[in-house]
Amino acid sequence: MTSIDPTPAVRDTQLPLARIRQGKIRDVYEVDADRLLLVATDRVSAFDVVMREPVPHKGAVLTQLTAWWLARMGDHVDHHLLSADANAIVAAVPVLAPHHALLVGRAMLVRRTTVYPVECVIRGFLSGSAWKEYQAGKQVGGQRLAAGLRESDRLDPAMFTPATKADHGHDENISVARMADLIGAAVTQKLERLTRLVYERGRALAAPQGILIADTKLEFGHVGGQVLLIDEVLTPDSSRFWPADDYTPGRGQASFDKQPLRDYLDAERQAGRWNGDAPAPPLPPAVVSATSARYLDAYQRLTGAPLAAAVGGPVSV
Ligand SMILES: Nc1ncnc2c1ncn2[C@@H]1O[C@H](COP(=O)(O)OP(=O)(O)OP(=O)(O)O)[C@@H](O)[C@H]1O
Ligand SMILES: [Mg+2]
Incomplete structure (x- = not known):
């Protein structure tokens, strides 16, 4: 190279x-x-x-x-x-x-490919929108869960909780039955099976690196009768990565991604300097470099090698 x-x-x-x-x-x-x-x-x-x-x-x-x-x-x-x-x-x-x-x-x-209009979300831990749903009605994506679960509790087996791809705003969670209505029962089964496979394999590879993959979102498309996994796979943008040594159920976990950015924006919001709509407030250089460092760290922790090795050149924050 x-x-x-x-x-x-x-x-x-x-x-x-x-x-x-x-x-x-x-x-x-x-x-x-x-x-x-x-x-x-x-x-x-x-x-x-x-x-x-x-x-x-x-x-x-x-x-x-x-x-x-x-x-x-x-x-x-x-x-x-x-x-x-x-x-x-x-x-x-x-x-x-x-x-x-x-x-x-x-x-x-x-x-x-022709993209299936469904985000294939899988969750091994109760977090984010699933935790909110659970608190409201003890179910997630139309599936009932046991009472008494805490935020960030492990879900065993992992839950397949699809969502529709919204062009604007938030994706909408849908039931597996609704997914079958949209794209067919056989394809739905296949995508669920593949989603579980990718997630289980991903978390088995991440565990020895000290990272829990709390959940992730996959996309699939089809071409010439073949179903293909597309888009990005198991990245910090499509997944929640948690440092395993910090994991404590009963609270939210510090996520291994754009947390410094979210913290900064939250503070701007609380100070009344941002109303939550575009355009976002300007980011201080320290927030940008902290976020960059976080992504590079996630890459290195997971793969065991610095990004520079993959791109064949120097990488500095
Ligand atoms: N092999 C593929 N064939 C066809 N479309 C693909 C393929 N791989 C990825 N895509 C599409 O390319 C786009 C990638 O863009 P990107 O992820 O930035 O946008 P987005 O999904 O609209 O936004 P976000 O991920 O932030 O919600 C997605 O619409 C994805 O469905
Ligand atoms: Mg995307």
Whole structure:
């Protein structure tokens, strides 16, 4: 792999391909009828608002962590990833050659699918919106749970709690029966089975690294009769990672992700300086670098190697 200068943090991309979608985090380009280029920018969102300041290396962490996990799932789960290596991507799509530095670490060449309009959420611990639902009615996603559970308690077996993909605002939790109405019973069963498989394998690999994967969200698509795991996989943006040595049920857990950012925004809100809508208040450099450090740390803790090893160049916060 050629060595690179660290690219500055990237908020927007412009590549010589048709950009077919700009998500909160990823810019999606069409390569041809069969392939897409997903470029994870360094955009960061909190409380559903995308910040103005990008977080250095965040996009590369999301992409390289996804590739790392997929390399460890391949035999069990068909997935969309063709390459997350900028050299190979540029070789496959020569028009991207002048943009190599931008792509390093953050770009994925993937098989293009038709996306199932369902987020496949799985929860091994009672947290977030599931904890709120449980408190309100002792059930989660239409499934009854035992009384007396505490916040952050372990759920055994893990619960499959799908949600619809909302274009605006929060995703809406739906029952498994509703999911079957939307996309069919057989596909629903298959996606649940695959979601459980990826989650169980993920948490088995994370446990020796001292990380609990409290929950995660997967997406699937289909192409030519084949179901593929798509998008990002087991990243800090799509999952809750908890440091195992800190785990105490009965309270919320410090999450291994954008906690410094959320804490800052909460304080701004409480001080009456932000009403919770876009645009977000400007982020102090210390909050940006603390968030960057957190993502890099999550990558290194999980994979056992620094991000620099995956992107072939220096990485500094
Ligand atoms: N192999 C694939 N085929 C087709 N679409 C894909 C594939 N992989 C990912 N996508 C889509 O690409 C988009 C990635 O963008 P991104 O994750 O930033 O946006 P989002 O999901 O709308 O926002 P957020 O994740 O913040 O809720 C998603 O809409 C995802 O469904
Ligand atoms: Mg997404």
